[in-house]
Amino acid sequence: MAMSESGVPEELQRLRGSIDNLDAAIVHIMAERFKITKRVGQLKAAQGLPAADPNRERQQIARLRALAHDAGLDPEFAEKLLSFIVSEVVRHHLQIAGRDSGPSRDPDA
């Protein structure tokens, strides 16, 4: 197998370059997503809207699972990823609302 100067197989080095490109895309999309959820948090706090909306959350989960399935991504992973992001968004929303307790889930995540 062809090796690069660093002793890493060339194919592995190439694959790592692709991973790095995709990770950069994910970081930038996440940055944009948190800008939007920050605005959602401000809007909800200003309007006194509840943080949680179970219907919206169910729709998000079902949609992401279907998209994941069609794209060949494990739907379970997609749902876990959404939960992971949501937990960070809830943390932000609670900071915006100045509360230190509240619903553990927020659908606008």
Place this chain on the structure above:
Amino acid sequence: MAMSESGVPEELQRLRGSIDNLDAAIVHIMAERFKITKRVGQLKAAQGLPAADPNRERQQIARLRALAHDAGLDPEFAEKLLSFIVSEVVRHHLQIAGRDSGPSRDPDA
């Protein structure tokens, strides 16, 4: 504030549409990323390469934190997100390698 027929403020509905678009992008990027890490897992298993590469991992974390900082995303969140994804990749790699134990971290995540 303007309300849509569903009783959701129009701005919130618009923001949710943007969140949905970004989530679809994330799902598709993740699907591509796991295709690549699956190939990495196969390559490492075939070549008997170690799953963990601390140097690569340090580089990935430092790079993602810097990208996150520049994009206005919390670098801590970016690092946590990478760890979250890595744990899923490691699970895949262990399945590919047919092992049920091994390093808890794999940099090609």
